[in-house]
Amino acid sequence: xxxxxxxxxxxxxxxxxxxxxxxxxxxxxxxxxxxxxxxxxxxxxxxxxxxxxxxxxxxxxxxxxxxxxxxxxxxxxxxxxxxxxxxxxxxxxxxxxxxxxxxxxxxxxxxxxxxxxxxxxxxxxxxxxxxxxxxxxxxxxxxxxxxxxxxxxxxxxxxxxxxxxxxxxxxxxxxxxxxxxxxxxxxxxxxxxxxxxxxxxxxxxxxxxxxxxxxxxxxxxxxxxxxxxxxxxxxxxxxxxxxxxx
Amino acid sequence: xxxxxxxxxxxxxxxxxxxxxxxxxxxxxxxxxxxxxxxxxxxxxxxxxxxxxxxxxxxxxxxxxxxxxxxxxxxxxxxxxxxxxxxxxxxxxxxxxxxxxxxxxxxxxxxxxxxxxxxxxxxxxxxxxxxxxxxxxxxxxxxxxxxxxxxxxxxxxxxxxxxxxxxxxxxxxxxxxxxxxxxxxxxxxxxxxxxxxxxxxxxxxxxxxxxxxxxxxxxxxxxxxxxxxxxxxxxxxxxxxxxxxx
DNA sequence: GCCAAGCGTTGATCCAAGTCAACCACCTGG
DNA sequence: CCAGGTGGTTGACTTGGATCAACGCTTGGC
Numbered sequence: 001x002x003x004x005x006x007x008x009x010x011x012x013x014x015x016x017x018x019x020x021x022x023x024x025x026x027x028x029x030x031x032x033x034x035x036x037x038x039x040x041x042x043x044x045x046x047x048x049x050x051x052x053x054x055x056x057x058x059x060x061x062x063x064x065x066x067x068x069x070x071x072x073x074x075x076x077x078x079x080x081x082x083x084x085x086x087x088x089x090x091x092x093x094x095x096x097x098x099x100x101x102x103x104x105x106x107x108x109x110x111x112x113x114x115x116x117x118x119x120x121x122x123x124x125x126x127x128x129x130x131x132x133x134x135x136x137x138x139x140x141x142x143x144x145x146x147x148x149x150x151x152x153x154x155x156x157x158x159x160x161x162x163x164x165x166x167x168x169x170x171x172x173x174x175x176x177x178x179x180x181x182x183x184x185x186x187x188x189x190x191x192x193x194x195x196x197x198x199x200x201x202x203x204x205x206x207x208x209x210x211x212x213x214x215x216x217x218x219x220x221x222x223x224x225x226x227x228x229x230x231x232x233x234x235x236x237x238x239x240x241x242x243x244x245x246x
Numbered sequence: 247x248x249x250x251x252x253x254x255x256x257x258x259x260x261x262x263x264x265x266x267x268x269x270x271x272x273x274x275x276x277x278x279x280x281x282x283x284x285x286x287x288x289x290x291x292x293x294x295x296x297x298x299x300x301x302x303x304x305x306x307x308x309x310x311x312x313x314x315x316x317x318x319x320x321x322x323x324x325x326x327x328x329x330x331x332x333x334x335x336x337x338x339x340x341x342x343x344x345x346x347x348x349x350x351x352x353x354x355x356x357x358x359x360x361x362x363x364x365x366x367x368x369x370x371x372x373x374x375x376x377x378x379x380x381x382x383x384x385x386x387x388x389x390x391x392x393x394x395x396x397x398x399x400x401x402x403x404x405x406x407x408x409x410x411x412x413x414x415x416x417x418x419x420x421x422x423x424x425x426x427x428x429x430x431x432x433x434x435x436x437x438x439x440x441x442x443x444x445x446x447x448x449x450x451x452x453x454x455x456x457x458x459x460x461x462x463x464x465x466x467x468x469x470x471x472x473x474x475x476x477x478x479x480x481x482x483x484x485x486x487x488x489x490x491x492x
Numbered sequence: 493g494c495c496a497a498g499c500g501t502t503g504a505t506c507c508a509a510g511t512c513a514a515c516c517a518c519c520t521g522g
Numbered sequence: 523c524c525a526g527g528t529g530g531t532t533g534a535c536t537t538g539g540a541t542c543a544a545c546g547c548t549t550g551g552c
Contacts, residue, residue: 076397079486100389126386130376148352150396154399159330194530206510438500439501
């Protein structure tokens with residue numbers, strides 16, 4: 001179970017203390033002195049080209065990854081080929097937490113565009129977080145946040161209708177782009193309709209139709225992967241007070 | 247946001263070292279000396295009656311809970327009243343991990359029968375797991391396992407058809423009962439059809455019909471909440487090689 | 493021990509989303 | 523710069539599961 005494509009492991013020392021993603025990433029909430037000690041943790045960066053795997057289901061787990069640039073999807077495959085996208089990750093977010101439980105990765109992580117991650121050796125992370133209280137606490141928060149996010153996705157998949165799901169998805173993206181200093185209202189989708197559909201438990205045609213419907217009703221302007229949200233509150237209303245809930 | 251029903255906090259000291267759920271619970275994989283130190287961690291037990299809340303969404307997070315006897319469901323509510331059950335938990339499993347990220351609980355935990363939990367103060371847990379490597383490692387595994395489980399549920403909700411979902415659900419229960427020394431083939435459901443439906447993203451009528459269909463085809467025998475699995479492999483085939491997958 | 497409420501089953505009908513199909517609009521690489 | 527391929531849109535039709543409805547069975551609270 002090795003990646004079929006050779007992967008560049010850059011030998012550049014990354015420094016959390018120098019990173020502008022600080023407040024989105026693992027070091028969030030830590031003191032300056034604590035963060036300085038983090039620099040010993042992040043070994044190397046690794047570049048992953050579009051459509052390449054960062055890791056695959058079944059591979060040995062050794063490290064978690066913080067996204068420095070670019071974005072990823074994670075997915076789980078069934079024997080018969082069905083794919084379930086379990087998440088889309090952007091800069092500052094952590095990949096690989098699934099691997100801790102069995103020491104094998106349990107999902108695939110694929111770059112949606114040319115990307116770069118910081119490699120955080122897991123044994124070192126455990127060691128250091130026994131020494132640095134702030135790191136321990138923050139790491140636990142990151143894991144817990146992932147659990148809460150997952151529960152939100154279950155809500156989406158289990159209890160919402162197609163248009164509510166897509167509206168919730170767009171609002172979530174908007175909020176995350178905002179946190180990264182980008183426009184809340186205008187962004188570029190990194191994933192295909194098929195991938196959005198898989199994530200939302202819908203077929204790509206249904207996603208496409210929902211986009212068109214939102215456009216007709218003046219909520220958004222879509223042009224391929226470019227999205228402009230014209231009526232944020234309108235989308236919010238769709239999620240919270242759907243026209244006709246199940 | 248307080249529980250409306252008074253809750254008994256038993257003053258009995260629990261001892262992990264004496265507990266027969268050891269290998270299913272937080273202490274799994276720890277050395278004897280490590281486990282002895284755990285006893286200082288588990289403060290008290292708490293009894294929760296059927297249909298009572300262990301905690302509610304929005305309440306302050308202070309502790310996680312290990313189930314000693316009984317079982318629970320966790321759920322998330324939407325403003326308009328829609329409920330999504332996010333999991334069913336049984337003995338040895340840990341509740342409350344959702345609260346770490348914001349220091350507020352983000353879901354509700356409700357007892358499905360009269361139950362008892364061990365209360366694990368979270369600040370103490372962090373402190374002790376900085377000292378006991380085995381505890382730290384095991385706690386991380388528990389969180390990671392929850393993330394992996396959640397991804398499995400996403401697969402279920404996003405990519406499987408009604409009967410596959412129910413078959414997967416029964417197999418999962420069977421496996422967990424087995425791990426607890428009960429029969430893999432015969433057990434009592436603690437939850438209603440409506441709760442199963444919510445968990446699986448189906449209506450209760452659909453759950454009921456699927457049960458009847460499984461019975462007709464000789465896979466199981468159902469009588470209300472009592473389930474006997476007659477053909478485990480048949481159920482497995484349903485999940486892995488569905489007659490007609492999406 | 494009885495009875496009402498909650499839970500479960502089954503049938504008839506409906507509809508949201510899936511499926512199938514045709515076509516369009518971009519990139520992308522030669 | 524053009525050709526082929528991938529990704530996206532739209533329409534027609536189908537269908538799995540939801541909805542609505544009626545009824546039967548436990549069960550637990552008095």
